[in-house]
Amino acid sequence: MAKFKQRGKTWSYHIYLGIDPLTKKRMEISKGGFKTKKEAAAAARIVEMEKANGTLIKESRMSFEEFAKDWLKSYGRSGVKISSVRAREKEMKHFISVWGPFPISKITKKMYQDRILDLSEKYSHNYMDGIHAAGRMIFRQAVELGLMKVNPTENFKLPKRQSSVEDLEKGEEEYKFLEKEELADFLKLCQSEGLYMDTLVFTTLSYTGLRIGELLALKWPDIDLEEGKLKVTKTLYNPNNNFLNYQLLTPKTSGSIRTIKIDDMLVTMFKKHKIKQNEIKLKNNKVYKNEGFIFARDDGYPQLRKVFETRLKRLLKKAGIEKNITPHSFRHTHTSLLIEAGVGIKEIQQRLGHSDINTTMNIYAHMTANMEEKASQQFSKLMKDLLL
Structure with a gap:
């Protein structure tokens, strides 16, 4: 009234x-x-x-920063993974940095478009997908709550960025992997120069294609040593590298939940590791937190990803391998060996835990092209030697 x-x-x-x-x-x-x-x-x-x-809207004077932070709290309570909350928080900061004190109801389509175009000059298309997704969610809720009339993200499409030489070179970097001979030499070096668990960690990564988070989350009940099978049902989340503050999350996608067949050599390595770990448990029984982790520290907590990243750099240097190899590179190494062995795309998808066949196809196409290039170079070298 x-x-x-x-x-x-x-x-x-x-x-x-x-x-x-x-x-x-x-x-x-x-x-x-x-x-x-x-x-x-x-x-x-x-x-x-x-x-x-229901057509009247009283636009809010609430600042963008205030609303975005309130939105993030509700987003975090909606049952999403903590890793997703952290990603959204990082993404929305790109908007807060320019619109923080601005009333959310005053942000226009032009302002949103200009901000996205500016950011697109700095970041990859994949990262921009995340930033744009965060923007869409924030403004959609603002409209739903009646705090603004027009959603500035409505009908806006992320611009396609023309790939530069630098982008292509970075793309090559994403799929770095060890050749078969390089892997064999590297794993031999792990046995002679590696620290405790190095050989098992890098052999498991290269023989299974597991993500490093999936590997560090493995517990003994996840491995059937009699059947030679390994179940992937979780991933270790520990962004701050604090061994006390880890979390076990569901894998990256639903397709990442899978069972992998492992060979006899790897089974034997796990059996030996289990004996060694039991000795450590007895020795450190007063402080050992027995949660069943396979790749555990001497106190039972899951080992940190950063530890194996540092050890990997040390071993690569000793091996004289100058490629920018990371723990994830062993996943690509495993893929390349599967392709070389003639394994089909569908089987590779299932073994790697890709929900989307296009992900497998992209990696397959990239690595097949790499192998074709290598074959061409080897053929040219062979002919040069014959013609000399």
């Missing part, structure tokens, strides 16, 4: 709209300057009709 007030010779209307869902403050819409009460009442009726029909 509208209320009317007279100030001097003019009239104004005041209509109660309810409580703001975010600020919990009373919301009211008012307008003055009417010559008569009748004019104010006529204008008020239009507003009341819009309110009744």
Whole structure:
């Protein structure tokens, strides 16, 4: 019900709209300057009709930063992984840095478009997908809560970026892997120069294609040493490299939950490791936290990813391998060996735990091209030697 007030010779209307869902403050819409009460009442009726029909929006003065942080809290309570919450938090900071104190209701499509175009000059298309996704979610909720009229992300498509030479070179870097002979030499070096668990870790990565987080999350019940099978049901999440603050999350995608067949050599290595680990448990029984982790520290906590990254760099240097090899590179190494062995794309997809066949296809195409290039170079060298 509208209320009317007279100030001097003019009239104004005041209509109660309810409580703001975010600020919990009373919301009211008012307008003055009417010559008569009748004019104010006529204008008020239009507003009341819009309110009744659900078409009235009282734009919020809440700042973008305030709303985005409130949105992140509700997003975190919706059952998503903590890793997803951290990703969204990082992505929305790209908007907060320019719009922080700005009222969210005043952000326009032009402002959003300009910000995305600016960021697209700095970041990869994949990362921009995440930033744009965060923007869409934030503004969609703002519209749903009636805090703004127009969603600035509506009908906006992320611009396709023309690949530069630098981008292509970075893309090559993503699929770095060890050749068969390089892998054999590297694993031999692990046996002679590696520290405790190095040989088992890097052999397992290269023989199974596991992600490093999946490997570090493995527990003894996940391995059937009699059948030679390994189950992947979780991944270790520890972004701060604090051994006390780890979390076990579901794998990257539903397709990542899988069972992998492992060969007799790897089974034998796991059996020997289990004996060694039992000795460590007895020795450190007062401090050992027995959670069943296979790749555990001497106190039972799962080993840190950073530890194996550092050990890998040390071994690569000793091996004289100058490629930018990371723990994930062993996953690509495993893929390349599967392709070389003639394993089909569908089987590779299942073994690697790719939910989307296109992911497998992209890697397959890249590595096949790499092998074709290598074959061409070897053929050219052979012919040169024959012709000399």
